[in-house]
Amino acid sequence: MNKDDVCVLIPTLNEKTTIGPLIRELQSLGYTKILVVDGHSTDGTPAIAAELGAKVLTQTGKGKGAAMIEAFRQITEPYILMMDGDGTNPPEFADSMIEPLVSGRADHVIGDRLGSFDHGALTRLNRLGNIIMNKYFKWAHGVYMTDILSGYRGFTRDSIQKMNLSQTGFEIETEISSAVVHHNLRFEVVPTYYKKRPGSPTKLNPFRDGYKIIRAINRYGKMNNPLFHFSVLGVILGLAGFFTGIYVLFEWFKGIEHLPLTILTMLLIVTGILTFMIGLISDMILAYHREQILELEKIRAELEDLKK
Known part of the structure; x- marks a missing residue:
């Protein structure tokens, strides 16, 4: 050294x-x-x-x-x-x-x-x-x-x-x-x-x-682990929709309809699924990006070796 x-x-x-x-x-x-x-x-x-x-x-x-x-x-x-x-x-x-x-x-x-x-x-x-x-x-x-x-x-x-x-x-x-x-x-x-x-x-x-x-x-x-962040948010939204959905279902069995809450339940569940999918797609893009960076690093190293 x-x-x-x-x-x-x-x-x-x-x-x-x-x-x-x-x-x-x-x-x-x-x-x-x-x-x-x-x-x-x-x-x-x-x-x-x-x-x-x-x-x-x-x-x-x-x-x-x-x-x-x-x-x-x-x-x-x-x-x-x-x-x-x-x-x-x-x-x-x-x-x-x-x-x-x-x-x-x-x-x-x-x-x-x-x-x-x-x-x-x-x-x-x-x-x-x-x-x-x-x-x-x-x-x-x-x-x-x-x-x-x-x-x-x-x-x-x-x-x-x-x-x-x-x-x-x-x-x-x-x-x-x-x-x-x-x-x-x-x-x-x-x-x-x-x-x-x-x-x-x-x-x-x-x-x-x-x-x-x-x-x-x-x-x-x-930027480094989008799947974690988007999946956590997606799960939270999905669970919120699940619990409101249970409430709406029990009330429906009693003959009580909650149309606005039913719409909110569907929005929460759909948004949760979409958010999770965004995280999954982002993670795939990040993995591809890292592979490309590694390839570029290899090419740069080879060019430097050729210059020497």
Whole structure:
């Protein structure tokens, strides 16, 4: 592994307690190309990073996602290792995070924090929220990625260029995970360790940001697993029609007719069936689209080989 081919990307916002030790440890491991993208810190974080030899970029927008998108445009190295600047992601796992990319086994690597962490690093609410969101992502996208909200990730530069990222806040990790599924990128999950935050308090609001993340999972999931979304909606409509139909039937046996409710029952059942069929057809189109993308990737690889 040539570590000069790796850019370590660290988004920061008031991380003066942890940024220095983090950069020093990365440098001791041989990672010299370190890019700190700062979200307008007021505690001197950029100055500390610059003094230690890191390249510092002050983002023009706001939010972690905006910082990452701006940084990705600046990076020219073929491999990118992203980690949080709060000291929760141990640099000792950097080599194992990069290895699947360098070996060509993966286009994207996720550092799994949930299997091993410091006491108090994750509250019960945090753990429950992560479990729910990872399970929901699996249902919505059809792929289980273990820790979709991890900020410890590895990328190839080519994979970043395919993602077309746009989220500016904490939903960025969800968008990245969704893009991996949508573009059929190869990914690996590497077990890491999550340390207790020694510096500034977390910027993530579990309820406000949790809602945004779930909304993002649902929005992107429609593109990756339409059968799930449309079938759920179709089943709900169909069940509603079934129950209203039972009521109409019982009332009819009593000699009472409910013509408007009968019409509503038929509409609900028919709409439910049609919605399910839309999901089935959309899933077939998506499968065909993915096959076409794979064929195009093979053709591109063959053309590149011919050029060489």
